[in-house]
Amino acid sequence: MTRTPHILWADDEIDLLKPHILFLQGKGYDVSGFTDGASLLEALEEDRLVDVVFLDENMPGLTGLETLQRIKARRPHLPCVMITKSEEEHIMEEAIGSKMADYLIKPLNPNQILLSLKKILDEKRLVGEKAMSDYQREFRELGMRLMDRLDREDWEDIHRRLVHWDLELTASGDTGMSEVLRMQKQDAGRQFARFVTDNYGNWLSDLDRCDGREDPLLAPKVMAESVRPLLDAGRKTLLVVIDNFRYDQWRALGPMLTEDWQVQSERMHWSFLPTATQYARNAMFAGMTPANIAKVQPQWWKEEQAKGSKNAHESDLLGAQLDRWGFSGQWGYHKITDVVSGRKLVEDFHQIRDRDFTAVVFNFVDMLSHARTESEIIKELAEDEAAYRSLTVSWFEHSPLRELLRLAAEAGFELVLTTDHGTVQVADPVKVQAERDVTDNPRYKTGRNLRHDDGVFSVDDxxxxxxxxxxxxxxxxxxxxxxxxxxxxxxxxxxRYLDGTFQHGGISMEEMLVPLVHLIPR
Structure with a gap:
């Protein structure tokens, strides 16, 4: 704030607070004092450049709470601080319910007042400066780590740290350091792709090792590692798969669950290649690779060029995996593709309540990603990763999924929340040539006679x-x-059509390193 902050302070003993006012003026604040709420309200009508209001709760005439209500009716976003001699709980609750910025109890300490003002007026700047300073230090540490020989655990931690700083710097509004972070993410992404292309074939050669201990936890092992232990222990379990759900979206959305849920464990699983629903989610529900699905259960697998849904048999694949475990409890599967089907599931929750296991797939985030490519309006709303996260949070806040999770917590379910793959905002075109019958996904292709520029990872076997x-x-x-x-x-x-859109199917941290979270009811 470049101008001098202006504070209005109403207290029937304002003369006794003169030392505090002089202290604040010495710190660069302009303070106007009043002996009652009515006088403060009159001054507020005449002066639009007011930054904070201090109100004594126990004043003659209009009380502090009554004055507060009138201020909020006129200027709802003006920060107000309640000052009182009383520590009665109902007064605190009423003040907090009236959206007070802070609550101070007499006798006042000058530094206590100063801290309250800094928290209100300078918090974003101070938090931003701290975030910038902390990231500058970690930038060097991450840079050194990226020069080392990294393993599965290292890459998960690096992705976790990069997402953390993305959220922190976005919140601080520091565009300069955000650009530095973007460049570091680009460097990390290049080395991550090399790590995957060097090792992915070895991981698949011994899938039993891909359980997240040494080698990555891959899609065919996700259910056995996350859901089966809960079912074996006799715990009612709800599996929620949010299609196309990135780790940063989980970090942005997760705090909204804390009222009903407590995180028991948070880890990452590595999406299957191609990082697309047909492969990654079918592999997860089947508990086997797409190649094995096509061989062992060919009636439930459709090739790329076949017409119709490629994920029409998720319930069948899931049921077969549960049978292999010897699971004999009651279970159900639901796929939610719109608000109507989501609300219907919430209305019919009594049917879920007594089941031992329920799996639910929510497709909204995937539809948002595809709409971002097709719709100019969605392109503007989800211009970058921060806006894309914000749209996801807004959807969840008003979605049937939030109500479903609340009901599940009340019913005593344990929750496994995950996804099949993430998505990446693309920026750099590479040319390929192919026959007509290849896939049209811009992040992967399958077919015959594929020719391409350098930088594309080719799987010949x-x-x-x-x-x-x-x-x-x-x-x-x-x-x-x-x-x-x-x-x-x-x-x-x-x-022009694809640049800047969110796509999936290829190799990137955003597509492959996705959340796998176990939560228990509070």
Missing amino acids: PEAFGLPKPHLSSRYIFATERDFMVYPNNLNRFI
Whole structure:
């Protein structure tokens, strides 16, 4: 704040507070004193440049609370501080319920008043400066770590730290340090892609090791590692899969669950390649790789070019996995694709209440990601990652999912919250050439005779990577980092169409390192 902050202070003993007023003036604040609430309200009508109001609760005429109510009716966002001799709980509750910025109890200490003002007027600046200072220190530490030989645990921790600083710097509004963070994320993303391409085939060669202890926890092992132990222990369990749900979205949304839930454990699982629903979520519900689904349960697998939904048999795949575990309890599966079906599930919660296990898939975030590509309005609303997070939080706040989770907590369920894959905001085009029957996803392609620029990860032996091979010459190629694949024909049109959109299917921390959270009711 460049101008002198202006404070209005009403107290019937304002003359006795002169030392405090002089102290604040010496600290650079302009303070106007009044002996009653009515006089303060008159001054407030004439002066629009008021930053904070101090109110004594016990004044003759209008009390502090009555004055507060009139201030909030006229200027609802003006910060007000209640000052009182009373520590009675009902007065505190009424003041807090009236959205007081702070609550001070007499006798007052000058530094106590100063701290309250700094918290109200300078909190964002001070928090931003602290965040900038802390990130500058950690920037060097992260930079040194990225030069080391990193393992699965290192990469999960690095992603966790980068997301933390993304949230902190976004909240602080420091665009300069946010740009430094963007460059560090770009460097980390490049090295992460190299780590995955160097090791992914080895992980798939021994899937039993992919349980999150040494090797990454991959999609086919997620249910066995997160849900099965709860069912074996006889605990009622709700599995919620939010399609296309990034780790940063979980970190932004998670605090909204704390009223009803307590986090028991938070970890990451690594989405299956391609990081797309057909592969990653089917692998999770089946408990096996897509290649094995196509071989063992071909009636429940559809190839890329087949018509119809590629995820129409999730309930069948889940049921088969539960049977292999020997699970004999009552269970159900629901896929929520719109608000109407979500509300219907909440209305019918009595049917879920007595089940041992329920799995629910919510598709909104995935639909938001695809709408971001198609709709100019959504492009403006979700211009960058921070706005994309904000839209997700806004959706959850008003969604049937929030009510479902509240009911589940009341019913004593334990909750496993996860996703099939994340998404990345793409920025860099790479050219590919292919026949007509290849997939149209800009983050991965599968088909024959694929030709591409450098930087694309090519899988020439799909079965070694747990992927179906519909033709003898079928290959898969994956975009890494923030790349997206375009064809030479109409090149500029496709670049304009896809640049800056949120896509999934390829190799990036945002797509692959996704939340797996176990929560218990409070």
